[in-house]
Amino acid sequence: MVKSKIKSTIVLGICFTTLTSTVAFGAEGIGVVKDDSVVPIAYYENKIIKKDRSVAIQVDGKWIELDVKPFIENSRTLMPLFGIVEGLEAEIDWDDEKQIIKINTEVVTVELKIDEDTAKVVRNIDGTSKKEIVKLDVKPKIVDDEIFVPGRFVVETLGAQVDWNNSLRAMIIKTVNVSEINNVENLVKDFGKKLQMVSLLAPKDIVVKSIEENYGEFVSSTLLEKWKNDPENAPGRLTSSPWPDRIEVLDTEKVSEDEYQVKGEIIEVTSIEKENGGAAAKQPITISAIKDNNRWVIDEIAIGDFEESNSIVYKNAEYSFEFNLPESWEGYTIVNDEWEGNYIKESQDDSEIGLMISIRHPKWTTENQRQDIPIMIFTIDQWNLIQKEELSVGAAPIPPKELGRNNEYVFALPARYNYEFLPGYEEVESILENDPLKPIIEKN
DSSP: OOOSSOOSEEEOSSOOOSOOOOOOOOOTTSOOEETTEEOBOOOOOOSOOOSSOOOEEEETTEEEOOSSOOEEETTEEEEEHHHHHTTSSOEEEEETTTTEEEEEOSSEEEEEETTOSEEEEEEEETTEEEEEEEEOSSOOEEETTEEEEEHHHHHHHHTOEEEEETTTTEEEEEOOOHHHHHHHHHHHHHHHHHGGGOBTTSOHHHHHHHHHHHHTTTBOHHHHHHHHHOGGGSOOBOSSSSEEEEEEEEEEEEEETTEEEEEEEEEEEOHHHHHHOSOSEEEEEEEEEEEETTEEEEEEEEEOOOEEOSEEEEEETTTTEEEEEEGGGTTOEEEEEEEEEEESSTTOOOEEEEEEEEEEOTTOOSSSOOOOEEEEEEEHHHHHHHHTTSEEESSSSSOOEEEEEOSSEEEEEOTTTTTTOOTTHHHHHHHHTTOOEEEOOOOO
């Protein structure tokens, strides 16, 4: 039984936030492990005024007393669990039988197991849990009935800024104002919800008015005027689908007393992602938020290139087109068939034959068939004959529906292609509603 301060769940006292730092605290020359035996950190003269003059921990300027000494193993500092989280607002669960430690905050849970070199980290991002397994440089362990954990990993994963003061022989932990962080992140998220309201394809006077109405309360007067004078460089909606749905915050860093830098992604969706979740595309964005007259506003924005996300693209080089599919279609197959058309005039006895490509869902089986996505390929001349009602394709009284075209071919959907209402037909309808077929235009 570990003789530690852990009972079942202990709630401790100072806030951690989602701020992530890459600053490490130094540990070189503090102590070593020889022949698997622990050599405690040596005491040196320093400026810390403490009774035992041991290595210290400082949280937001407040010194935390240590009952047991840190030590070095594999060039990493192992700190006593309570030396790390003493005074930090976290819940600590200890399972004595399974030897598992859980350190919980509102936004992250760190799970460690004694003598194991991996940790499970679960982050709560906008209500969604994201799990990852992290390889540790040094294992948590129990020494003299005290629990020791990798100091830097635990503190930085929980979201604090860490530094090592060699002259004071102290680990310096800095937290930030949680309420302030939340205000800044909520500003960015609320601004992100307005992006779809500003259509950049509208006439300039309408775009300018829309920018002022939708962005005015979120951005500085300087940035607002900049966008109104040059709306082409303002963020907003460029197509009917996909459209910018929100901004997801990935990292928030305090740059100065009155400025934060927020890194995130603009999430673009179609009706499919709106219903099922996920993203059609992602665009990185960096936002500078400043305090202006005691309120936070966005003062600068930098937007990167789009990154396709949760999307599979079928490319047909022979006929020069591509077709966007949701992530669930990964592993699709292509089935080639023919369409046959008959000339309507009695004097024309010849028929026309062409290619029909079907994109087949990866879960399709002979026993459990699903709805395919059929694409009929016509030459321009063939398509013109169909439009003139001189060529009939299929038994339906209505012609195929055009999906797209390039300089040589027209790509179309067969009439009543889903008359059997096979499983998945609704998903196929949703895919087709979002203009998935794009011609590949060869550049001279």
